[in-house]
Amino acid sequence: AEPWGAPALPSACRGCLEPAVRRLTRPVRRWLGVAPFGAPEKLGCAALPLSGRQQELCRRKPHLLPSIGEGARLGIQECRSQFRHERWNCLLAAAAAPAPVPAPGAGPLFGYELSSGTKETAFIYAVMAAGLVHSVTRSCSAGNMTECSCDTTLQNGGSASEGWHWGGCSDDVQYGMWFSRKFLDFPIRNTTGKESKVLLAMNLHNNEAGRQAVAKLMSVDCRCHGVSGSCAVKTCWKTMSSFEKIGRLLKDKYENSIQISDKIQRKMRRRDKDQRRIPIRKDDLLYVNKSPNYCVEDKKLGIPGTRGRECNRTSQGAGGCNLLCCGRGYNTHVVRHVERCECKFIWCCYVRCRRCESMTDVHTCK
Numbered sequence: 001a002e003p004w005g006a007p008a009l010p011s012a013c014r015g016c017l018e019p020a021v022r023r024l025t026r027p028v029r030r031w032l033g034v035a036p037f038g039a040p041e042k043l044g045c046a047a048l049p050l051s052g053r054q055q056e057l058c059r060r061k062p063h064l065l066p067s068i069g070e071g072a073r074l075g076i077q078e079c080r081s082q083f084r085h086e087r088w089n090c091l092l093a094a095a096a097a098p099a100p101v102p103a104p105g106a107g108p109l110f111g112y113e114l115s116s117g118t119k120e121t122a123f124i125y126a127v128m129a130a131g132l133v134h135s136v137t138r139s140c141s142a143g144n145m146t147e148c149s150c151d152t153t154l155q156n157g158g159s160a161s162e163g164w165h166w167g168g169c170s171d172d173v174q175y176g177m178w179f180s181r182k183f184l185d186f187p188i189r190n191t192t193g194k195e196s197k198v199l200l201a202m203n204l205h206n207n208e209a210g211r212q213a214v215a216k217l218m219s220v221d222c223r224c225h226g227v228s229g230s231c232a233v234k235t236c237w238k239t240m241s242s243f244e245k246i247g248r249l250l251k252d253k254y255e256n257s258i259q260i261s262d263k264i265q266r267k268m269r270r271r272d273k274d275q276r277r278i279p280i281r282k283d284d285l286l287y288v289n290k291s292p293n294y295c296v297e298d299k300k301l302g303i304p305g306t307r308g309r310e311c312n313r314t315s316q317g318a319g320g321c322n323l324l325c326c327g328r329g330y331n332t333h334v335v336r337h338v339e340r341c342e343c344k345f346i347w348c349c350y351v352r353c354r355r356c357e358s359m360t361d362v363h364t365c366k
């Protein structure tokens with residue numbers, strides 16, 4: 001199939017902004033709105049755009065406020081970084097713009113990607129849920145909490161015969177995962193309509209897939225002791241991977257995400273009948289609707305299109321002009337850079353540089 005063409009709108013998205021669907025995207029939608037606040041702890045829970053239950057959780061655990069803000073920032077930043085060369089580049093309308101805070105349930109701000117049930121929706125939910133696990137767990141390990149700390153189950157363990165023991169502070173993701181579930185996985189009791197039931201099940205599944213990615217990428221670090229680095233004894237601890245690595249795993253899950261049937265049965269099923277026997281794993285990303293191609297602007301859905309995006313003329317990949325510009329071609333501008341160069345240190349004490357100019361071609365989509 002041609003990679004571009006008429007923008008396909010997922011048919012099941014007709015009801016995207018139905019009240020029920022809006023209610024069901026509220027937890028993450030509100031929380032995404034926290035990201036633009038630089039220091040949420042200074043404002044307090046009440047000032048933040050959180051939903052009722054999130055407010056309550058925030059008030060009960062006010063010391064977690066910095067982690068809540070940091071988790072949102074981490075998730076959004078990683079989403080942008082993973083998708084920076086793609087047609088859909090994770091520019092979430094309201095998250096991109098700083099305050100004013102979007103009014104609750106306001107139009108298509110945060111509308112499309114959060115409620116369309118596409119692969120992009122799946123990625124956002126997963127990366128945001130993972131961001132919260134990561135930031136809360138960090139805070140636990142830093143000793144900033146009373147209800148969680150380092151993983152104490154590992155203390156005094158290890159293997160003397162192999163010459164190592166657990167020591168230091170092992171990250172304990174269990175509390176972070178618990179908090180992320182509490183904060184984001186709201187059961188919607190009175191959901192009506194098949195469509196919102198499927199979307200809800202999908203969102204909850206993808207939240208959990210994000211958390212599983214953090215747990216799966218836990219690794220072990222060790223430090224050697226012993227006479228002049230002989231490594232006779234090692235101290236080891238468990239540590240979370242960098243969030244960038246977690247983002248890469250989730251991006252990979254996104255590329256291999258599974259379309260599920262929009263007919264909800266007792267449990268979710270693959271849409272592809274031939275593959276129904278292959279079980280769905282809890283770390284798979286799931287989606288219901290096909291994505292549009294994100295090529296052309298659609299103000300109503302909040303899709304900016306790729307016109308004006310910078311592209312790479314020589315790349316055949318996602319960021320290449322061919323794919324990114326959807327076959328419309330590109331403009332070339334010459335950009336002049338001026339920088340300090342050939343700097344020399346002059347004794348003593350200053351640095352003398354020359355001014356160097358260079359020209360580079362910048363290509364942007366038509």
Ligand SMILES: *[C@@H]1O[C@H](CO)[C@@H](O)[C@H](O)[C@H]1NC(C)=O
Pocket residue numbers: 066067138139142144
């Ligand atoms: C722990 O708390 C201190 C002081 O409030 C803060 O500066 C630091 O950033 C916190 N660390 C984490 C990982 O939350």
Ligand SMILES: *[C@@H]1O[C@H](CO)[C@@H](O)[C@H](O)[C@H]1NC(C)=O
Pocket residue numbers: 189190
């Ligand atoms: C949910 O539905 C039940 C019964 O249909 C009703 O009693 C209850 O008030 C509803 N709850 C909400 C939050 O709408």
Ligand SMILES: *[C@@H]1O[C@H](CO)[C@@H](O)[C@H](O)[C@H]1NC(C)=O
Pocket residue numbers: 312313314315316
């Ligand atoms: C453009 O793509 C080529 C091939 O993938 C790569 O080697 C090069 O570094 C890219 N240029 C920029 C500016 O990203």
